[in-house]
Amino acid sequence: MMERLTIEVPPESICVKSAECPRGHSLMDSAHPMGGVASIKLVVISSKGEGELFLNSWYGNFEYESTMELVEGEVCEVVCPTCRASLRSEEEHCMFCGAPMFVLRLPQGGVIAACARKGCHNHKLKIVDISAQLAQLFDLDTRPRY
Numbered sequence: 001m002m003e004r005l006t007i008e009v010p011p012e013s014i015c016v017k018s019a020e021c022p023r024g025h026s027l028m029d030s031a032h033p034m035g036g037v038a039s040i041k042l043v044v045i046s047s048k049g050e051g052e053l054f055l056n057s058w059y060g061n062f063e064y065e066s067t068m069e070l071v072e073g074e075v076c077e078v079v080c081p082t083c084r085a086s087l088r089s090e091e092e093h094c095m096f097c098g099a100p101m102f103v104l105r106l107p108q109g110g111v112i113a114a115c116a117r118k119g120c121h122n123h124k125l126k127i128v129d130i131s132a133q134l135a136q137l138f139d140l141d142t143r144p145r146y
């Protein structure tokens with residue numbers, strides 16, 4: 001029997017240190033820092049064309065910089081800057097607006113999913129291997145069991 005654990009995090013208390021495309025390319029760009037840390041670099045494709053998109057790595061911060069103007073309300077395609085693999089999720093759609101979600105892979109099976117519609121701020125953080133993550137946060141299994 002697994003217990004469900006809900007973790008609430010205040011905005012900008014978690015900083016993404018490692019995010020990858022589905023083929024394992026790092027999306028972190030230390031040459032383009034935002035908020036004092038490496039940003040997440042993506043390529044965004046919209047009706048206006050294609051450009052680079054830099055996301056702030058602080059989870060819950062929606063600041064971004066783009067080399068191309070993004071149209072409010074438009075659903076964009078987001079691809080890996082290295083291999084151009086689509087980051088669009090096959091299964092997930094935004095529970096608010098129905099647009100596809102795009103997914104950033106985190107270490108140990110975690111993901112960040114975010115709505116691909118400009119202006120919709122729906123996003124979520126999923127940590128799959130929670131025991132491994134918790135083991136790093138707390139000293140699990142270090143006390144003797146009686």
Ligand SMILES: [Zn+2]
Nearest residue numbers: 021025080083
């Ligand atoms: Zn890639």
Ligand SMILES: [Zn+2]
Nearest residue numbers: 094097115120
């Ligand atoms: Zn949405």
